[in-house]
Amino acid sequence: MEFRFLTIDDYDSVIKLWERAGLKFKPEGRDRRDFILKQLERYPDMLLGAYDDGKLVGIALLTDDGRKGWINRLAVDPDYRRRGVAKGLIEKSEDIFRKKGIHLFAALVEDWNIPSQNLFSSVGYKKHNDIFYFTKRDSDEY
Template sequence: MIGTVIGSCDFRMKGWINRLAVDPTYRGRGIAKELVTRMEKTLKERGVVVIAALIELPNPASINLFKKLGYTVHDSIVYVTKRESDEV
């Protein structure tokens, strides 16, 4: 597998790009851009009007990709987790 994208939408018609990954060997070839673009198309076809993604820091490549695709960075979101094990 070269890359993958997983998306979802909720009852408010907000879309999410839940997961985006490209094999390091294939990065820099526009694959992530194509995956996001296709997911956006799929979500819009389902009536989604807002699309969001959460990016764990540090990840400047992902942040720059989403900025180039017209996304706005917000620093008003709090990310919380609950871990059952430190091994994850």
């Protein structure tokens, strides 16, 4: 498996993979092409792709505020699951954050998403049952 940063030219493949993976995303808002382009211009190392034999099989969208590194929009092609693709993406993401001096890594996982909860537990993440996620959005697309 190989990892490389994706560019805006990979946008359609990213959307296809998120759809195939059944991942919830915001195609009319935060994940719209022009939004992603703007984000990539600022953070060129934001979209990490995992490749098997040249085929994009997994994605992670990395964000950080200089203090904490977030692993977002993690998705693996259904035909490539349980082969360690997500685990590899998480490990690679942590290395990318470490190179920036960030040593706290985090992910938000929905309560029904047992595969993802198991995944993060399996690579050493601690589940916090005492934290609630509060958000405020200008619209549901964000």
